[in-house]
Amino acid sequence: MKNDIKRIALLTGGGDCPGLNAVIRAITRTAILQYGYEVFGYKFGYRGLYNNDLTPLTLESVSGILHRGGTILYSSNKDNLFDYTVEENGIKVKRDVSDVGVENLKKAEIDALVVIGGDGTLTSARDFARKGVNVIGVPKTIDNDLACTDVTFGFNTAIDIATEGLDRLHTTAESHHRIMILEVMGRTAGWIALQSGIAGSADVILIPEIPYDINKIVEKVKEREKRGKLFSIIVVAEGAKPKNGDVVVQKIVEDSPDPIRLGGIGNKLAADLEKLIPTHEVRNTVLGHLQRGGNTCTYDRILSTRYGVKAVQLIAEGKFGNMVALKGNKITYASLENVIGKIKNVSVDDELIEVARKIGTSFGD
Amino acid sequence: MKNDIKRIALLTGGGDCPGLNAVIRAITRTAILQYGYEVFGYKFGYRGLYNNDLTPLTLESVSGILHRGGTILYSSNKDNLFDYTVEENGIKVKRDVSDVGVENLKKAEIDALVVIGGDGTLTSARDFARKGVNVIGVPKTIDNDLACTDVTFGFNTAIDIATEGLDRLHTTAESHHRIMILEVMGRTAGWIALQSGIAGSADVILIPEIPYDINKIVEKVKEREKRGKLFSIIVVAEGAKPKNGDVVVQKIVEDSPDPIRLGGIGNKLAADLEKLIPTHEVRNTVLGHLQRGGNTCTYDRILSTRYGVKAVQLIAEGKFGNMVALKGNKITYASLENVIGKIKNVSVDDELIEVARKIGTSFGD
Amino acid sequence: MKNDIKRIALLTGGGDCPGLNAVIRAITRTAILQYGYEVFGYKFGYRGLYNNDLTPLTLESVSGILHRGGTILYSSNKDNLFDYTVEENGIKVKRDVSDVGVENLKKAEIDALVVIGGDGTLTSARDFARKGVNVIGVPKTIDNDLACTDVTFGFNTAIDIATEGLDRLHTTAESHHRIMILEVMGRTAGWIALQSGIAGSADVILIPEIPYDINKIVEKVKEREKRGKLFSIIVVAEGAKPKNGDVVVQKIVEDSPDPIRLGGIGNKLAADLEKLIPTHEVRNTVLGHLQRGGNTCTYDRILSTRYGVKAVQLIAEGKFGNMVALKGNKITYASLENVIGKIKNVSVDDELIEVARKIGTSFGD
Amino acid sequence: MKNDIKRIALLTGGGDCPGLNAVIRAITRTAILQYGYEVFGYKFGYRGLYNNDLTPLTLESVSGILHRGGTILYSSNKDNLFDYTVEENGIKVKRDVSDVGVENLKKAEIDALVVIGGDGTLTSARDFARKGVNVIGVPKTIDNDLACTDVTFGFNTAIDIATEGLDRLHTTAESHHRIMILEVMGRTAGWIALQSGIAGSADVILIPEIPYDINKIVEKVKEREKRGKLFSIIVVAEGAKPKNGDVVVQKIVEDSPDPIRLGGIGNKLAADLEKLIPTHEVRNTVLGHLQRGGNTCTYDRILSTRYGVKAVQLIAEGKFGNMVALKGNKITYASLENVIGKIKNVSVDDELIEVARKIGTSFGD
Known part of the structure; x- marks a missing residue:
């Protein structure tokens, strides 16, 4: 042959x-x-x-x-x-x-x-x-x-760039006591958010596989405040979704004539958190095409x-x-x-999920 | 003393x-x-x-x-x-x-x-x-x-990061024959866009000091196509503005219930260019907070x-x-x-403007 | 418990x-x-x-x-x-x-x-x-x-740095048609040289597990010359050794009062290659402590x-x-x-060795 | 015309x-x-x-x-x-x-x-x-x-790389309480050592324009020890030279059959300092060709x-x-x-020399 x-x-x-x-x-x-x-x-x-x-x-x-x-x-x-x-x-x-x-x-x-x-x-x-x-x-x-x-x-290059992005956001978050959000790729699977979140020391990691409760994120931010940590870092996969009952976010989506242009879940999350935690400024950054190019x-x-x-x-x-x-x-x-036709999702009991939880990371659930 | x-x-x-x-x-x-x-x-x-x-x-x-x-x-x-x-x-x-x-x-x-x-x-x-x-x-x-x-x-750190961003967008632009836009800081002065644009090999640099004509950008893209360059890179300062007669962009702004959320001039520019050059996909990336943090x-x-x-x-x-x-x-x-109270703008006859023009960069004017 | x-x-x-x-x-x-x-x-x-x-x-x-x-x-x-x-x-x-x-x-x-x-x-x-x-x-x-x-x-950080070093040496090698050597860590095991060599596009990878014949390296350099590639990149683990019959290198070692100070195998290799290929300049760089520090x-x-x-x-x-x-x-x-007491060496039929050989990399054997 | x-x-x-x-x-x-x-x-x-x-x-x-x-x-x-x-x-x-x-x-x-x-x-x-x-x-x-x-x-690229090298050496120096030396380019002029030394937080900067007294370096290391800083970072231009009376270094040079192979002033400095400060390990890294290649x-x-x-x-x-x-x-x-034929040396009263001295950097004089 x-x-x-x-x-x-x-x-x-x-x-x-x-x-x-x-x-x-x-x-x-x-x-x-x-x-x-x-x-x-x-x-x-x-x-x-x-x-x-x-x-x-x-x-x-x-x-x-x-x-x-x-x-x-x-x-x-x-x-x-x-x-x-x-x-x-x-x-x-x-x-x-x-x-x-x-x-x-x-x-x-x-x-x-x-x-x-x-x-x-x-x-x-x-x-x-x-x-x-x-x-x-x-x-x-x-x-x-x-x-x-x-x-x-391509995946490891992407998490390198996302991790570097989280590193960058840390200095601003610390200086201004802000909540900084980084929105990364992952429409159906949360691997980039999960791994860059562990490597980039995110306090909250939101992935499509684990629908989040906005109140749990607020809890996490407040728990950090009690320990004197007045800033928080959140990494969110573009496909992350709130749990059903989470009306605040849904309302924003409904109001919008063009949800795609609104910049995705990161922007919605920022808007929600600013309402629920008025003492903190919240900023979202969409990593976008930066995570698929370069060397x-x-x-x-x-x-x-x-x-x-x-x-x-x-x-x-x-x-x-x-x-x-x-x-x-x-x-x-x-x-x-x-x-073909199968998606390799993050399992909710994946070892990396467990690792992140053990060191205190919240998945908003 | x-x-x-x-x-x-x-x-x-x-x-x-x-x-x-x-x-x-x-x-x-x-x-x-x-x-x-x-x-x-x-x-x-x-x-x-x-x-x-x-x-x-x-x-x-x-x-x-x-x-x-x-x-x-x-x-x-x-x-x-x-x-x-x-x-x-x-x-x-x-x-x-x-x-x-x-x-x-x-x-x-x-x-x-x-x-x-x-x-x-x-x-x-x-x-x-x-x-x-x-x-x-x-x-x-x-x-x-x-x-x-x-x-x-802080300025030189910012242009380092913006230049690296433009480097990254190049590989995607080339592979897909796209127009890639990077939106950088600069509400009233275009220094970051100007210097990162020169260093990052942008084909078009848009700054607040030089209002742009969208048709000139289209011309530039088409001129590149004639030379076999089927992609283009644009860097735009967040404060860049179209010339008065530029109705296409204004219409988009009017239509929007929440122009700030639309993500700024880069998104508008992308929408305009996709309409005017239907053969090309156009993508905008907002560098945002990434350009002010990190080392x-x-x-x-x-x-x-x-x-x-x-x-x-x-x-x-x-x-x-x-x-x-x-x-x-x-x-x-x-x-x-x-x-106090003075802004150091880019002069339209700044040496860097002249340098960029000489090597063929368009300012959209 | x-x-x-x-x-x-x-x-x-x-x-x-x-x-x-x-x-x-x-x-x-x-x-x-x-x-x-x-x-x-x-x-x-x-x-x-x-x-x-x-x-x-x-x-x-x-x-x-x-x-x-x-x-x-x-x-x-x-x-x-x-x-x-x-x-x-x-x-x-x-x-x-x-x-x-x-x-x-x-x-x-x-x-x-x-x-x-x-x-x-x-x-x-x-x-x-x-x-x-x-x-x-x-x-x-x-x-x-x-x-x-x-x-x-630590290993993956080290190969990142070694790979970046090889990237850097490429531009000088190309511009001057030189043979550039990078000496990396690895006294008994050649993992860093092997992996950074593949990632950094080395033409020759020398590791302790595969004693090298200097004449094979010369052959490789000359074979590249025939294809119009007038430069070569070599990565060498600090523990790499010539085969027994390789008198040229041994002589240098004997002559030296203080072989450790001579900077290791990379320097010896450079001296040998300059003698055997007088048309090429050869330069060695010892990566040393740079590969174990930083982020x-x-x-x-x-x-x-x-x-x-x-x-x-x-x-x-x-x-x-x-x-x-x-x-x-x-x-x-x-x-x-x-x-305890066991070393995990690179096996001579490791998949990575085979991969490197298939794309044309020489191990000097 | x-x-x-x-x-x-x-x-x-x-x-x-x-x-x-x-x-x-x-x-x-x-x-x-x-x-x-x-x-x-x-x-x-x-x-x-x-x-x-x-x-x-x-x-x-x-x-x-x-x-x-x-x-x-x-x-x-x-x-x-x-x-x-x-x-x-x-x-x-x-x-x-x-x-x-x-x-x-x-x-x-x-x-x-x-x-x-x-x-x-x-x-x-x-x-x-x-x-x-x-x-x-x-x-x-x-x-x-x-x-x-x-x-x-080329100069600013070189000091970027040298500064990154100094950053890397810091973590090792701190962890092991060592004196780490980085030897950079500069045969007759010390610009790279001077600027990377300021940017990379070197404790001692040695340049050709200011002959050094090894005892002053020892003093600096000991002064840092008193403040609880058990490590020191030295950047040395390849053309740096000890003052005339500095016999320790000269002796090493005389003993050597091949001073070029000894790897330059950094190695000599390391040998001298290990003798004079037996409580500290000293390591030299020669940046070499890494500082002139790459992007x-x-x-x-x-x-x-x-x-x-x-x-x-x-x-x-x-x-x-x-x-x-x-x-x-x-x-x-x-x-x-x-x-032609003129060298732009670092003036001993250059503003950068003064700046470095004011923040406590020693020039070994």
Whole structure:
């Protein structure tokens, strides 16, 4: 089987993430140096596969990119060839154009395709595998919420940046005796808030998996005051939600014509807390795009390199339809069929939750 | 004159700013080691002066704080003893309680007071000087917009952080061919946007001093596209404003029930640009409190130390009623009477404006 | 058993390491907040135990130390109460004074002792456990070479700094077409060189576990030259050694009156390579103490916190004589009897070695 | 005059320095966008001028380099066309081949040459100016010791790194009660040691301009001990020297067969202090190449950009034979005739020396 592979291609899909370039580099170097494959990249994810936008990847073209965030292959966020927007008679319609992708791979004599992306991108990867394409997946989410792998690259860079943000907010909180809130990524899973909250010494960590009671947060702030700590630091995942009965926040959401523009849960939380604790000023900062760009951290450079090398090994061994994965300390793989559509949430009895509680952190519950 | 001084006090007022602790340390060390003064700090700015909340400052208490943002003396943002909120018969009224401050200084036998703060804090400093208090001012603004000094501490730390933010946004902008906006501080003066924009390779810099025409920004983005640059980076000072005729933005502001919550000019700009350039996604990030906390940069540690040493020298020389200042490379001083109420704006023909224009940066005009 | 514990003490031994303060904080907070223990620290490691140099640890005294390198309890490198230097009749002699330690614990009514340190410090911990002291160990080595645990805190901070060092050397190497060497810690185990070498894009990684042949390094440099890469980056663990037949290096060592002063293997390597590749300048940089100080990285803050919490849980459960440990993603523990005297070396077929080889890295063999 | 210029070239000489790429970028962009010049670069400094190794510089080729250390044009350290090593009849001889350079400029129709370098590189620039070449100089030294300009780029990046190094050493010094030494660049001028020493809270700063007395350093360490500070931090410029009578150090130097290999003044200082203060361990770290690589700091990015823009303006105005310079806050220029062969040393009564002394820093004198 090994001997049949001559040319491989890769593409990156979904939001950018530190480590994408490190994966591209590791795949390209391993494929060329160890297996003598020719390597190509489709630009802009699946859109490039549809448009046959193919570029050769060489030792030279992947030189100097190990540490750089982003992706030299560019990415598109939403393009899905199984439900793709095309123009017919001047009207935009959705069509399954995946056969064009399959055809393009054949025409370009690509023997195997490495797809680097999150749940959406990997769903298409699985569907191409079902159509007989030799696909290998590489998992990418900053949120670290992909099933079947313990850690995805980009996540550790994100918590580094979020932790640095919390460090910065501490000096202002202390000087002014304020409540400072940092809103971080995590729509459905609270991993970034949880880990940066522990590392950044947050007093309160709010995550989607544990709906919060605003009164519990007020209690925590007041308990700190009694110990002479007149400031508090809160880290909140963008997907954190109040418990049902928590009318104060809900009212604000209802009043708003455009809740997304209001800047998310952090702003609502700030407004609520200022009402309930009038003695304190409260400020929210939305970390936003700062947590997904810039240089890739040490951990993610190594993990991405391991993923890239493993992806080529799976190709050489003909183990298609799989995604590379990290289990404990070991690089392994899992079937794409098992990965898709599952979210790896923070369990309410996760060891890190317990650790945070033991050192006195509140989850607002 | 020198021999009369035995005890000095200092206080910090206004928003926190990297370098405050470095000033406190330099004053304390110089006063104790060179002049044998006793040193005290009023906590929470002028409020501490009113409440006689005085703490001794020693070599030990200022040890290890040189690099730390914030202020170990705490700060209050708004307290002004010449217009202070007090309760009389259960009702809050505004009163001039500055005599209490003068009295407290006398009772504590404080021979000179060093006031570290921005325009508001220094206005009171001047007013205390007029009442005969031996006052020395130390200028503090992150925005660098204080008159009579070339640079204030905190500013260089802020542009370091803003520049790092722009670096981070670059990788995402490139990978997704987006327009990325970073909104930085600067309500009336655009120094942070200007300098971080040059250092962070912004394509467009928007500052309060140069009202922008949204169509010029669109032109710039399209001109870049022609050269194959499918992304653009914009840095915008929070006080930047469109030219009068710029209806698109104004409409958004009118429509909004709560313009402050909309997150400022960056969000408006993003909304406008998405309408005018539908082919591009546009994202805004508000740097916010991240740019005023954390560790103090090298430049600000040195400048703050120079200011602190000079402040004590002025006390020793009896040159009260002055503010320490930087002119070119030299530490000097200026009368508080000349400092107050003036804003040091970016001149439209400032050398840095010209430099930015020459390398192709647009100011949206 | 749980109810018997009222007072616990901790001490830190051996070289300082980022994360020590995070462990101290987590132990103190967990012990006070969850179990109501009183907490004390012996200053300067075992010397403090001998001298009864005991200080209370409170929520206040461990506040603000999570991110700071070093140890607020101070450390001593060599003191071992089972072989302690004391003066008798004016002469320094070595004595077993461990009974004094046991006695001091009893007098201070310390019910359990947490010992944070490396192999040497934990050897004494085991010996105190054998004498019936309720001991819990927490593993600490920057080199990550301690048995029975996958990762020790401090290690990830060290590889962050080493990787940043390699990033820095790249720009100089490229500009001048030089061979740049970075010498990092690792006397017997090459983990730091291996991981920072992968993350920092080193062309050659030299570790104690794989003796190098200088001619293979020359080959690698020349192979790069053929591809137009006129510079090379080498990371070398301080304990790396040439193969037996490698006379060039040995000769230099013989010639030298004081090999330690010569600055270690990096300098020898530079001298050898300059002789063998006269067309290239070669420069060595010794990272030294820079890799063990400063702020603790995100990963180490979290790991240290988990270790600290687990240590107190083991006390509460009466599981003495054990060391907390990380296995895969799980915090667990191992008997101190099994930990001591073993070094966790890099296996020559470690996955990371294989990964590095696959992307083209040379180990000089 | 302006209209005569059509093509300009630039070259970088001497050791690499953060900011070189920023200068190259600013020159290229300004020349193309503002003046419509064609821009070229000679690779490897003057060697490229001799070999006619010319590459076009375009908006594209200078894209993305603003923040990167090093030089995309490469540099050679020693090549001087006025005293150049050539082979004649198989023998290497030194010859004045500057006419070849002049001829190559003519053949390539280069109307003006921008030379970016330090004292050596600019000496040749002056000599080419004397031969009628249209030369503009841009000053580059990490040491900041070039005459006629207040600040050179690279210097502020270097002091950032040195300051961070001192921050790191603090935690180890404190934990172990050690004397930690950081040896930084500065063979004849002590600017890096002076400024990083103030910013990094060094207790002792040793610079070439102030010969030190080892006993004064011992005094300082002991004075700190009395105040309960059992550690000390020393920053030493590589060119620092003991006073004549300081036999201890001299003896070590005499004993050594190879003083350069001994690692410089920091190692000698460590050896001396360990002898004189046997109660303290002393450790030296040589910052070395770490202080000249990596990313360019904010300040240097801006300064380099200003220098680059000014260099093109001088070309447009026909003001050849000059070097761009910073005076106070203003970009200006100075005749190359006045720059060469002078070193800008730290004056013993420099304000920064006085500032450091006032806060209690010792200069060992």
